[in-house]
Every structure is written in structure tokens, then in C-alpha cells.
Amino acid sequence: MKVAVLGCGGLGRIHASIYAGMRDVELTGVCDIQQDLADDTARMTGAVAYTSFEEMLEQAEFDVISIALPSYLHKEYTMLAAKAGKHVICEKPIALNLEDAQQMIQCCEENGVRLFVGHVVRFFPDYINMKQALDEGKLGRACVAHASRIGGHPGATKAWYNEIEQSGGVMVDLMIHDLDFLRWSLGEVKTVYGLNRREELLDYALVTLQFESGAVANVEANWGFPGQFQTKAEIAGSEGIVMANSLKSSSLQIHKAPSASEASTFVTVPESPGFQSPYELELQHFIDCIRTGSEAIVTARDAYKALELAVAAIESARTGQAIYLPLVER
Structure with missing residues (x-):
């Protein structure tokens, strides 16, 4: 299977390096x-470098494309790729x-292609184990959950994160990981209540979810934490x-010193000390789903529902009112 990567920032480089090491996968272009x-990504992987998506689409042969662009570009290039x-x-x-999101899903369906969204937390071992313990009945009836995800403000490295119209802010970009995980684990959400404080290089959010099962979850996300990234x-x-804690969950901890270019160019990407990175497990799973036609662990509709929770949290923070789900699609 031939693959291309669009966007060669931190995650794009990770995608490209993983594809380059996969058996039965050929990375034909990076853009x-x-x-x-x-x-630099081409030298690292042996792929051909492009600076224009249209040029790569015309000249490179590929079946699958990884889109690792800023969030506000996801729709445009997903639909261009699907139509191709x-x-x-x-x-x-x-x-x-x-x-x-709905237009992206519909466009891919109409053009007979698959759409996968990188909610990689579903591939982190600690989160898989928490979900498994719940599914196996080891915890009894789920009652209360807490999740937090905090780190430095990515806007200090990439200016587009500072623009709410381009990043969606901390709830859409960062908290969405835990919103997806909690919905995956505890089922559909009934109401969302959110608080948000935002100023220069600080975006803090606290959200309460009430599930249809009666369980309640508190979710915290913070861009602007002065310490290392942690969950x-x-x-x-x-x-x-x-319980899981990224600072305590493993006796093996890996701290990589960034190169001079990485320190100033790329946003921090969470890592796991497992033998295989969650990103590798995720991309291999998506490729296998394309090969076999099987349903993914996380579907495009799951990604839509995670975004719905983030959008509801933003609306609640704006109005001061609890938001009832589902939201009306427009």
C-alpha cells in the first residue's frame, strides 16, 4: 500500500517515520x-519531497494520505483527497x-474512501487497560471519573494555536482526547457544563459531563502549565x-532532549514508554482496516461525537448554562 503525508511538523514527521518502517507499506511522498x-522529512524517510499538495497529487502515486496539518485546514484537504x-x-x-465534520464524513462516503481520525489515546496502554477493567466488570457500576491533560501553551511555538478560529482552543484541541476516551468508556453523554479562562498563553478549561448511565466525569485541560506535559x-x-498517571504509570520513563531545531519548531508530542508507540499502533490499525474493510476502533462518527462534546463545552462556558445533547446538526 502506498502512502503520502501532508504536513511535516511534529506529528507529520512521526507519521512519515512510522510509514517508512512499516512492512508492505511504501511512503511515496511528503509535503x-x-x-x-x-x-528534512524526505531525507529521514527516503520519500520524495513536495511543497504543493496539488503537485504531490499529480506526481506521486499513493492510496492513503495522512493529513497532519493545522486543524483549520483539515476539512479542505480531506475533501480534496477524498475527491481524488x-x-x-x-x-x-x-x-x-x-x-x-459532517461534510467531511459525507464527502468520503460519497467518494468511496475511508476516513480515520487520530484519536490516539485509544491506543495508549494505560487507557486501554482502564477501559478493559471497566468492561470486564472489575469496577462494578461506573460512578465517577476524572481526567486531566495539562502542558505548555503550543501558541508559544506555533502562532495559529493562539487563534481560536484556527485551533478551537484547549477544549477542541487538547481536552477532546479525554472527551473521546470518556465517551468510549462510559457511553453517551446527557449534559455538558463547562468553564473556561483564556488570556495570553493561558487557556484553562474545566468540564463536567453527565452520562445517560448516571455516571459523572470531571475533565480538566490546561494550556499554560509551567511544568512538563502530563495526563x-x-x-x-x-x-x-x-487510575493512570503519566508521571507514575511506569517504572520506565523516557525523556528525549530535542534537537536545536525541534526545540523551536515543534509542539510537544506525548510519548509512551511501550515497545511500540501508540502512534505506530494507531497507524498500523488504520492501514489494516483499509486492507480488510473492517471497522476501526475509533470511527469518523466517534470523532464527530467527541467534537460535539467539545462544542457543547464551549457553548456552556459562553452561556453559563448546561448544554443538553445531542446538539442539533446544522
Whole structure:
């Protein structure tokens, strides 16, 4: 299977390096409007570098494209790729609003291609184990959950994160990971209540979810935390509790010193000390789904529902009112 990568920033480089090491996969092109990023990724992987998506589409042969562009470009290039008959693996969030997300899903369906969205937390071992403990009944009836995801403000590295119209802010870009995980684990959400404080290089959000099952979850996300990136999660049930903490979950911890260029160019990407990275497991799973026609662990509709929760949280923070789901599609 032949694959191309659009966007050679931090996650784009990860996608490209993973594809380059996959058996039965050929990375035929990498593209970025910044020539140096495209050239560097090409040297790293052996692929051909392009600075124009249209040029890569015309000259490179590929079946699948990974879209690792800024969030506000996801819709445009997903639809261009779908209309060209390419399967799409798009980084999260699927889009910045529900109308765009629905149009992306519909466009891929109409053109007979698959759409996958990179909600990679579903492939992190700690989160898989928490979900499994709940599914196996080890916790009894789920009652309360907490999740947090905090780190530095990416706007200090990439200016587009500072524009709410381009990134969606901390709830759409960062908290959406935990919103997806909690919906995956606890089922559909009934109401959303959110609080948000935003100023220069600070975007903090606290959201409460009430599930149809009666369970309640509190979710925290923070851009602007002065320490290292970290995540925590716990699910408490009638018979037990399961917890994960990125700073304590493994006796093996890996801290990589960035190169001089990476320190100033790329946003921090969370890593796992497992033998295979969650990103590798995710991309291999998506490729296998294309090969076999099977349904993905996380579907495009799941990505839509995660975005719906983030949009509801933003609306609640704006109005001061709880938002009832589902939202009306427009």
C-alpha cells in the first residue's frame, strides 16, 4: 500500500517515520509548504519531497494520505483527497465545527474512501487497560471519573494555536482526547457544563459531563502549565477504582532532549514508554482496516461525537448554562 503525508511538523514527521518502517507499506511522498521541513522529512524517510499538495497529487502515486496539518485546514484537504479517491487518515480534531465534520464524513462516503481520525489515546496502554477493567466488570457500576491533560501553551511555538478560529482552543484541541476516551468508556453523554479562562498563553478549561448511565466525569485541560506535559485519569465504580498517571504509570520513563531545531519548531508530542508507540499502533490499525474493510476502533462518527462534546463545552462556558445533547446538526 502506498502512502503520502501532508504536513511535516511534529506529528507529520512521526507519521512519515512510522510509514517508512512499516512492512508492505511504501511512503511515496511528503509535503509541506516549508521547503526545509519537507526536505528534512524526505531525507529521514527516503520519500520524495513536495511543497504543493496539488503537485504531490499529480506526481506521486499513493492510496492513503495522512493529513497532519493545522486543524483549520483539515476539512479542505480531506475533501480534496477524498475527491481524488484517496483514503484519509486525519489528525484530530476532525474539524472545528460540526457542519464541517459532517461534510467531511459525507464527502468520503460519497467518494468511496475511508476516513480515520487520530484519536490516539485509544491506543495508549494505560487507557486501554482502564477501559478493559471497566468492561470486564472489575469496577462494578461506573460512578465517577476524572481526567486531566495539562502542558505548555503550543501558541508559544506555533502562532495559529493562539487563534481560536484556527485551533478551537484547549477544549477542541487538547481536552477532546479525554472527551473521546470518556465517551468510549462510559457511553453517551446527557449534559455538558463547562468553564473556561483564556488570556495570553493561558487557556484553562474545566468540564463536567453527565452520562445517560448516571455516571459523572470531571475533565480538566490546561494550556499554560509551567511544568512538563502530563495526563491523569481515573474511573471509580461501585466495586473499585482504576487510575493512570503519566508521571507514575511506569517504572520506565523516557525523556528525549530535542534537537536545536525541534526545540523551536515543534509542539510537544506525548510519548509512551511501550515497545511500540501508540502512534505506530494507531497507524498500523488504520492501514489494516483499509486492507480488510473492517471497522476501526475509533470511527469518523466517534470523532464527530467527541467534537460535539467539545462544542457543547464551549457553548456552556459562553452561556453559563448546561448544554443538553445531542446538539442539533446544522
